Amino acid sequence: MGEDIFSSLSRFGLSNYEIKLYRVLLLYGPNTPTGAVKIAGVPQPRIYDLFNALQEKGFVDVVTGKKHLYRAVPVDTVMRKEMLWMDNYMQELDTYIEKHIETVPLKDPYIWFVKGNKNVQDRIKSMVYSARNEIIMALSHESYKYISTILPRQIKNGITVGLVLFNDTPKKELLNVPEGVILKFIDGKPLEMVLVDRTWVLSNLKGGIDNGDYAIYLEEDQLLHALSYYFYYEIWAPSEYVKFPGDFVYYRL
Template identity: 25%
Template structure:
């Protein structure tokens, strides 16, 4: 593996995106770069480099030098790595607390389930993409009070998701709740961002999380649909589970709320992204 490719991969392990890693590695080669210069040096599309530089600056891995033509420089590698490690430690701490709470919440359900004569009568297993898409649409259509979802790529359902738009409008009209947490990948995809804004117009509340553990939707505090990617099959292979179990659904509602409370709104995330442009 080429040295820069290896270094970029290591930086990605520490939490940077591929573009962020490549831009940082370019910035350390010289004292100051303009955005156009670093885009060429890092081989990153010009229209993307401003967002990448804004992200590095916000994470205190790069420094903006204002002027007629703004310049950017990298912070020292040892400082950058320390800051990335600290961010990982904070994230791991949050996940450890969440996992401890989740295990404690799930244990009574698991224990009571040991005596159940047919433990799978409330679980559906779906492997076909069309079946997964249809079941997801039905969950949204049948929701009566609340829909909470973790949304992250890759997406299987049709991009228009008419069932979801109808559910958002219906729940808003009844002063009920439809909320989605997206990963920050949403901000880098104009097509998906446009779809998300249509959902906001329809009545959905959206926030942006740094990362999400899986894709899922919790309906009415009683039904959960979650995506379980196959760790050994081809990349696009996945299995979806639909679980009708109020205790599990309530536990995942708590997990959703914990991440929701820490995440910026879509408007805030978009403002942060464009602030340095």
């Protein structure tokens, strides 16, 4: 991965040079402007402007004196602040839309299409993150790895997580699935489906239309019930249990 994992910090308003400096402070510890320049490879004349920008954005702290010393604000501190801002903004936006919406609510059973593998994975992650009670899903290895880091947080929040993995997931990786997940395995081609809170369902068609990457997404009760029925009898029931919580007997899926 190297520097690639840090490139996504651009989504938080950081320039390439700012990312380089923040990376240096995270990996090498507190440093002076002169020391940071040597490691990061950013232009010397811009160093103070870059550090000032990072400080204003909440990514670095500074000690002033004969020499300025900068340190990185821990990643979890920065991200927690951004997540709080996003949660507040999302609530404000939802409230505003609810108050000012002018369209007539849809009453027909609409099936929505999500196009593009990255968009499908982002929608899965959003569904998992938005869950309040229950997440039941069957995922390919690629999609599981994409959302796996948020599962411990959801389990800690008391959300039931049921997961089916397929034979594209190495057997040794099954043991690394977070504790608290009800994990099953089926020896077959991945067929992705995600059901959240018995309210939303996504089924990944994996190139079934025009050889493209599509998924269907719906919230309509009757169609959701039909897909849930299909998921249970075609994927969940034939799968074998791999691991489950100690109090599994009290779970209801």
